[in-house]
Amino acid sequence: MLARLKRNWLYLAIAVVIAFFILIPFGWFLGQYTTLMIFIGIYTIVTVGLCLLMGYTGQVSLGQAAFFGMGAYISAILSRTYGFNPWLAMLVAAAMTGAFAYIIGYPIFRLKGNYLAMATLGLGLIMWILFRELSQFTGGPDGMSGIPPLSIGGFVFDTSFRRYFLVWFFCLAVLLISQNIVRSRTGRALRAIHGSESAAESIGINVTHFKVKILALSAVYASLAGSLFVHHLRFVSPQSFDFLASVKLVVMAVIGGLASVWGAIFGAGATRILSDEILLRFGEWDVIIYGLILVLVMIFMPEGLFVKLKEVFERLRLRYRQRGTEP
Amino acid sequence: MNGSVILETRNLTKAFGGLIALDKVDLSIESGKITAVIGPNGAGKTTLFNLITGVYPVSGGEIYFQGALLNKVPAHKRASLGIVRTFQHVYLFGNMTALENVMSGRHPRSSYGFLEAALRLPKARREEEAISLDATKYLNLVGLGTHADQDALSLPLGQQKLLAIARVLATEPRLVLLDEPGAGLNTLEKRQLSDLIRNIREMGISVILVEHDMPLVMGIAEWVVVLDSGQKIAEGTPAQIQKNAKVIAAYLGEDME
Numbered sequence: 001m002l003a004r005l006k007r008n009w010l011y012l013a014i015a016v017v018i019a020f021f022i023l024i025p026f027g028w029f030l031g032q033y034t035t036l037m038i039f040i041g042i043y044t045i046v047t048v049g050l051c052l053l054m055g056y057t058g059q060v061s062l063g064q065a066a067f068f069g070m071g072a073y074i075s076a077i078l079s080r081t082y083g084f085n086p087w088l089a090m091l092v093a094a095a096m097t098g099a100f101a102y103i104i105g106y107p108i109f110r111l112k113g114n115y116l117a118m119a120t121l122g123l124g125l126i127m128w129i130l131f132r133e134l135s136q137f138t139g140g141p142d143g144m145s146g147i148p149p150l151s152i153g154g155f156v157f158d159t160s161f162r163r164y165f166l167v168w169f170f171c172l173a174v175l176l177i178s179q180n181i182v183r184s185r186t187g188r189a190l191r192a193i194h195g196s197e198s199a200a201e202s203i204g205i206n207v208t209h210f211k212v213k214i215l216a217l218s219a220v221y222a223s224l225a226g227s228l229f230v231h232h233l234r235f236v237s238p239q240s241f242d243f244l245a246s247v248k249l250v251v252m253a254v255i256g257g258l259a260s261v262w263g264a265i266f267g268a269g270a271t272r273i274l275s276d277e278i279l280l281r282f283g284e285w286d287v288i289i290y291g292l293i294l295v296l297v298m299i300f301m302p303e304g305l306f307v308k309l310k311e312v313f314e315r316l317r318l319r320y321r322q323r324g325t326e327p
Numbered sequence: 328m329n330g331s332v333i334l335e336t337r338n339l340t341k342a343f344g345g346l347i348a349l350d351k352v353d354l355s356i357e358s359g360k361i362t363a364v365i366g367p368n369g370a371g372k373t374t375l376f377n378l379i380t381g382v383y384p385v386s387g388g389e390i391y392f393q394g395a396l397l398n399k400v401p402a403h404k405r406a407s408l409g410i411v412r413t414f415q416h417v418y419l420f421g422n423m424t425a426l427e428n429v430m431s432g433r434h435p436r437s438s439y440g441f442l443e444a445a446l447r448l449p450k451a452r453r454e455e456e457a458i459s460l461d462a463t464k465y466l467n468l469v470g471l472g473t474h475a476d477q478d479a480l481s482l483p484l485g486q487q488k489l490l491a492i493a494r495v496l497a498t499e500p501r502l503v504l505l506d507e508p509g510a511g512l513n514t515l516e517k518r519q520l521s522d523l524i525r526n527i528r529e530m531g532i533s534v535i536l537v538e539h540d541m542p543l544v545m546g547i548a549e550w551v552v553v554l555d556s557g558q559k560i561a562e563g564t565p566a567q568i569q570k571n572a573k574v575i576a577a578y579l580g581e582d583m584e
Contacts (some may be wrong), residue, residue, distance in 0.1 A: 184444030195420030203433030204406030
């Protein structure tokens with residue numbers, strides 16, 4: 001009886017959240033935040049991949065912007081320069097980025113801990129340099145514009161209002177898929193690797209294979225996000241994929257709670273709002289703020305801010321309930 | 328000696344740089360028995376386990392499992408062949424509940440992958456249900472059924488060690504290697520452990536254990552192998568080993584001359 005009542009409340013809460021998200025882009029509601037929400041959706045997709053890789057599997061990536069950028073540039077170049085259908089460009093970008101991650105995964109995962117972090121950092125830097133220097137394809141440091149929008153039949157995603165729903169459709173799909181993976185045999189294998197590689201290997205889990213696959217999946221997510229990013233902005237430049245971009249992605253994953261798929265929305269949201277609304281005033285100094293956030297969160301709540309907040313909320317609720325039953 | 332041999336080593340050698348941890352060891356482990364490997368610290372017992380389970384590559388010699396050469400088989404494949412181990416330091420998955428730890432042990436006996444998981448296809452749902460049921464069975468077997476939803480690391484050490492055994496039993500092994508299962512346990516827990524190890528043997532699983540607790544070893548082992556400084560210095564029944572002069576010398580450092 002109580003359980004059913006509780007479940008009904010849960011459904012109601014979910015319905016309210018969904019309604020809220022649907023209403024956001026309407027002008028009379030929170031329309032002025034539509035663009036911000038599009039970016040939050042895009043970054044959530046990347047963050048979810050990073051949560052799977054870092055939070056669940058325990059493998060650091062300081063170069064996730066490389067995959068994000070690959071998706072963006074491959075989509076941009078194929079659809080603008082070579083006239084591919086943007087959807088096809090997006091698909092090709094995801095496949096190429098995933099395959100690339102899969103191939104470099106084997107050598108990169110011979111490394112562990114800090115060394116792995118350094119290797120992924122190097123990967124991010126190399127890709128960023130390539131985006132800048134291969135100017136006959138990428139337009140160099142100035143970037144390239146005139147990238148066509150996505151469309152279905154005659155329906156063109158040419159307004160932020162429309163793209164908002166497109167991006168959040170992808171975001172929701174990625175979140176649901178990731179949640180399914182986390183609660184599966186595969187998810188257990190990933191957590192086992194995080195828990196103890198020796199023990200995981202000893203009960204038959206192919207550690208390298210799972211690490212490489214989850215890297216490839218996170219790369220595919222990042223690539224999808226990159227494609228959505230360029231077809232939204234209709235413009236791409238290397239700045240979006242520099243080292244700071246990778247660091248910001250890590251900050252998003254860490255704030256979102258490394259071991260929580262849905263926390264990614266919170267992490268991406270908090271970080272985007274912070275950088276778009278507040279840190280702009282600090283100019284170049286924002287790096288220091290990100291570093292500070294990262295250090296503080298890792299020291300005081302290594303399970304992530306989102307998970308910590310959830311814990312605090314639970315504790316408050318418990319205390320409230322206990323007080324309620326007292327005479 | 329009767330019965331078939333489940334594991335055999337010939338001239339098994341492991342060198343770490345100049346240090347020879349294991350020196351031309353010949354072993355023949357009988358199927359369905361409890362074999363103990365004993366020896367002073369640094370005798371090469373854990374190295375032997377690491378070679379059998381594929382943690383390190385061998386430096387020389389061969390390992391045969393049920394007659395097939397094991398040397399080149401990667402570690403994770405040995406578990407699906409039926410060789411599993413526990414660790415001195417337990418190595419439970421701390422980010423999981425007790426039940427989830429055992430469910431991880433069903434990994435080599437289930438097959439659905441990324442795609443089936445991502446889309447929650449019927450195969451994934453079916454297998455996941457079976458994994459959970461089987462895992463519960465093994466958790467009950469070691470007497471931890473009531474602790475299923477507890478965080479693995481919140482259990483006391485004795486129960487953690489039982490949980491680690493449940494996790495390896497869930498892989499349906501043929502040969503279980505137990506690395507110091509009794510270390511850190513009290514008398515009652517040791518008795519439970521002995522019963523469990525006998526129980527494992529009753530299930531038709533061969534057991535090799537490394538253990539320092541002599542009463543425990545002598546109480547349950549049917550065959551004892553003694554290593555010292557990387558070499559096999561004796562083997563026999565517990566009664567024979569207890570009287571063996573070389574073994575006594577190795578433990579007490581007595582002068583043989």
